[in-house]
Amino acid sequence: xxxxxxxxxxxxxxxxxxxxxxxxxxxxxxxxxxxxxxxxxxxxxxxxxxxxxxxxxxxxxxxxxxxxxxxxxxxxxxxxxxxxxxxxxxxxxxxxxxxxxxxxxxxxxxxxxxxxxxxxxxxxxxxxxxxxxxxxxxxxxxxxxxxxxxxxxxxxxxxxxxxxxxxxxxxxxxxxxxxxxxxxxxxxxxxxxxxxxxxxxxxxxxxxxxxxxxxxxxxxxxxxxxxxxxxxxxxxxxxxxxxxxxxxxxxxxxxxxxxxxxxxxxxxxxxxxxxxxxxxxxxxxxxxxxx
Ligand code: PMP
Numbered sequence: 611x612x613x614x615x616x617x618x619x620x621x622x623x624x625x626x627x628x629x630x631x632x633x634x635x636x637x638x639x640x641x642x643x644x645x646x647x648x649x650x651x652x653x654x655x656x657x658x659x660x661x662x663x664x665x666x667x668x669x670x671x672x673x674x675x676x677x678x679x680x681x682x683x684x685x686x687x688x689x690x691x692x693x694x695x696x697x698x699x700x701x702x703x704x705x706x707x708x709x710x711x712x713x714x715x716x717x718x719x720x721x722x723x724x725x726x727x728x729x730x731x732x733x734x735x736x737x738x739x740x741x742x743x744x745x746x747x748x749x750x751x752x753x754x755x756x757x758x759x760x761x762x763x764x765x766x767x768x769x770x771x772x773x774x775x776x777x778x779x780x781x782x783x784x785x786x787x788x789x790x791x792x793x794x795x796x797x798x799x800x801x802x803x804x805x806x807x808x809x810x811x812x813x814x815x816x817x818x819x820x821x822x823x824x825x826x827x828x829x830x831x832x833x834x835x836x837x838x839x840x841x842x843x844x845x846x847x848x849x850x851x852x853x854x855x856x857x858x859x860x861x862x863x864x865x866x867x868x869x870x871x872x873x874x875x876x877x878x879x880x881x882x883x884x885x886x887x888x889x890x891x892x893x894x895x896x897x898x899x900x901x
Contacts, residue, residue: 612689614682614722619689625721632715633702637762639718640664643856644697645727646687650895652856653819654680657699660819664758665701672701673718684898686724693900696727696857702761729857730779735884738864738876739853741793743842744772744781748791751814756792759816766794780853782845782866785813790840796855797821798863800848801879806835813839820854820887827886833879850877852884860884 613625620626633639641664642657658676665672672679683697699722706715730739746769749756754765766783773781773794782798783791790809792798797818799808806828811817828835845851849872851863860883862876 611725612686614686614720616720627702627719627721628705630705630707631702631719632704632706632712633700633719633761635708636710637760637764638712639700639702639761640668640670640759641701641761642699642759644683644699645856646692646695646697647891647895649693649899650891650897651684651687652891652895653823654683654896656819660759661699661701664760667755667758668760669712670701670703670718672720674720680896682722684896686722687898688900690724691900692724692726694726695724698723700761727857730861735861738862739780740778740865741780741782741863742773742776742778742867743845744769744783746772746783747786748783748814750786756814756816757811770794788841789813790842790845791815793853796853796858799824799852799854800840800844801850801877802844802848804833804879806833806879807838807840809840810837818854820856820859823887823890824854824860824883827883827890831886848872850880852880860887
């Protein structure tokens with residue numbers, strides 16, 4: 611595996627950064643997870659735009675233009691001979707001293723890791739995923755807005771630990787005042803009486819790119835789809851629930867807190883959206899060739 615660090619490709623064993631990088635010391639940095647399907651990078655520009663917005667929000671200057679970063683991302687896929695893959699783009703504040711002061715970090719570090727990914731086994735997509743609700747609320751947007759895809763994922767990791775301790779893979783997180791927010795690495799949708807609902811971004815969630823794609827597909831297919839406040843009760847009485855994310859794609863949820871959702875099987879609308887999503891990944895994206 612070849613990993614890109616600041617313009618150079620290194621073998622995995624040699625791909626190293628300084629222990630004084632503030633990405634490591636403080637989680638001071640931003641990232642993106644991007645996916646390529648059969649030689650097409652899905653929603654590449656949207657991911658790059660979000661990366662730059664995350665960086666802007668924390669006053670981190672990415673020392674590269676969007677165009678060059680897109681080229682470097684594609685080069686990473688080609689360098690690794692990947693027609694299908696997952697790309698992790700990371701920009702850290704760079705090397706500084708032991709204080710917090712970001713001004714001491716002269717140059718941001720850019721890292722691109724291109725690899726294969728299978729977040730969940732295939733059976734989860736066919737049979738559905740079991741999840742739990744957890745006590746850890748999502749970060750307060752006024753404190754650390756979840757719209758910033760920052761390297762500080764401890765809030766999500768704490769929720770993930772609770773899920774693992776409960777014997778499942780994913781956790782549903784709430785806002786501080788008890789409204790459904792999102793999962794540790796995915797957005798959430800509820801289907802009730804043929805209508806799709808998903809929490810609004812202002813509540814304090816990441817505006818997932820897959821979430822936006824699903825809203826687009828739903829509206830095109832004439833499924834009513836609204837962004838609205840949801841409670842635990844709305845989850846329990848839903849006909850269908852599913853999660854969306856670049857890594858997870860679209861995955862049905864069949865149990866929440868041991869309660870079956872709807873029929874306890876992946877629902878019709880979820881399955882249709884999964885099909886439509888996969889069809890889109892086959893035809894849309896930035897094309898590249900692999901040697
Ligand atoms: N929420 C969180 C907290 C995430 O980390 C992610 C994935 N990185 C998502 C939602 C899904 O976003 P996207 O569809 O852009 O991958």
